[in-house]
Amino acid sequence: MENQNDTAITPGMQEYINQSDRIRAERTNYINSEVKKWRFDTIAVHGLYSVQDALNFHQGAIIEPAFLSSSQAYRDSDEMAAALAYKIPTWCYSRIANPSTYYYEWTLALLEGYGFSGETSCCSTSSGMSAIFSAVTPFLTVKRRDEPINFVATAQCYGGTFQQFTVRLMKERQIECRWVVDATDIDEWASKIDGNTRFLYGELPSNPQLGFFDIAQVADLAHSHELPLIVDSTIATPALLRPLCHGADIVVQSATKSLTSSGFGICGAVISRKPITANLEEAALRDDFAFNIKLLQNRDLGPNLHPMQAILTLNDIRTLRSKMDLMSRNTMQVAKFLQDHPKVERVEYLGLKNHKLHELASKYMWLVDAEHDELYQKPVNRYGHLMSFCVAGGIEPARRFFDSLQRIWRATDLGRIKSVATIPAISTHQQQGEEARKMAHVPGNMVRLCVGAEHPDDIIADLDQALHKA
Structure with a gap:
């Protein structure tokens, strides 16, 4: 060196x-x-x-x-x-x-x-x-x-x-x-x-x-x-x-x-x-x-x-803080919708109060300078724009759901201003094999969803129509 x-x-x-x-x-x-x-x-x-x-x-x-x-x-x-x-x-x-x-x-x-x-x-x-x-x-x-x-x-x-x-x-x-x-x-x-x-x-x-x-x-x-x-x-x-x-x-x-x-x-x-x-x-x-x-x-x-x-x-x-705030709030709305949906087995989002890691994440994840923001004027937890959920019924229903998405983009990308979804087991985590995916808790029916800056009602509507086809 x-x-x-x-x-x-x-x-x-x-x-x-x-x-x-x-x-x-x-x-x-x-x-x-x-x-x-x-x-x-x-x-x-x-x-x-x-x-x-x-x-x-x-x-x-x-x-x-x-x-x-x-x-x-x-x-x-x-x-x-x-x-x-x-x-x-x-x-x-x-x-x-x-x-x-x-x-x-x-x-x-x-x-x-x-x-x-x-x-x-x-x-x-x-x-x-x-x-x-x-x-x-x-x-x-x-x-x-x-x-x-x-x-x-x-x-x-x-x-x-x-x-x-x-x-x-x-x-x-x-x-x-x-x-x-x-x-x-x-x-x-x-x-x-x-x-x-x-x-x-x-x-x-x-x-x-x-x-x-x-x-x-x-x-x-x-x-x-x-x-x-x-x-x-x-x-x-x-x-x-x-x-x-x-x-x-x-x-x-x-x-x-x-x-x-x-x-x-x-x-x-x-x-x-x-x-x-x-x-x-x-x-x-x-x-x-x-x-x-x-x-x-x-x-x-x-x-x-x-x-x-x-x-x-x-x-x-330049606009990172406001975007992360907006997309975090959008994701929270989407996560709440999904956790109550009959076609969803479970939802992984740290912002949900029933998530096993919610308390720990809340110790560390805060919207920076929220206490100096005229909108909040106090510290505010935000949990980001990434979530995942498992479609009920297994791999085939998960794929039917995924293939039925219309507004949400199917891609291995994340962090976009546009909402993007993928199935990690066949994309980002495909090469590591079934045993390693099991160790990492990535089942075949898991969908990763990165919520963007669209109005959450439109994302929820797309998820709902696709889940009904799962």
Whole structure:
């Protein structure tokens, strides 16, 4: 992971370094004196892109420009040498950094760190899957061939995550993933940890089962073993849940989903607190994890985010809080309808008071800044736009229902402004097999539904007519 270079610092390079230090000090002061005093919505709209940036560097553009150039030119050899030695900020090559991804990264770092007293940083990635791989890879270095390293993860997780851990890590690299079946049981977590465990990993709310666990409790357990807790918080987004505030060290986002609700592309992010708790030899990785995997690991592996996608996602993020509020309220109405429907076996939605994890989820899932919202003026729980339900009668009725949907889109997507449904057993979780689906509580008659911003009456009407054909 170390950046190997033996570049001697010339007087010209030192001048560039001094200029860079002044700019970074100004940025830090701006964040601490201005940005961190803003409400969530203001950060989502502006991020770190200021009027001064626009006037000084970007022709006064109100919206962050999309920098489609693959590389940056330098004034002279001293500036190039300082940049490529990472002594000064640089856009040397878009595989490593780009002005558009810079603003994307800072917006997510600030949003995930909203309410967190410490500092955060972010590494953009080309997808949610590359975010997961980027986050776990630094902990999986095998120093000896006979070293049997392992990590602990929740069995209730996205099918792609299961495949990455089971096939790419366990089968191909002989790195053991120890699955936690009941993530609410802290003793089960503890029983999986030994001297060769490298990190703890959890997804919440999980896709599609709506699994949940006590973040602070699991973080404390991880830290007692000098291990980091990595959390996939894609479904909640920082509008409803910010795991770093509860002790998690690293958050991964498939920004493809709720953060890019328009559905205009694929992207991801790794956001970390500074420093993380980890038994790592490289002090720089502990001190600023996301920044270091961006400049070193991902420079070499290449899971970079396209600058145009960074701008498209930034545009969607600006209204994140209001969209998550609206879609959460819509989903609650739909869940209440489904739980009373005779053709529905059971409903998994954390907002339902009779859900076994409702109380635990209510401890953590809050609409950010609701107490400062004129509409609410008090803290308000919100549970997101993802739910699942099992159609009564088994697999064939579930498929008849699914095939009869007219307004709701049949797709493997989620987090859209439009409502989307899928059957996980034949789509997102197909490849992991029946036994693994059983462990993860994904039966064949389960339908995953992501409710969008349509009027809930229209979604309910479509569900009702399709259920009558099941």
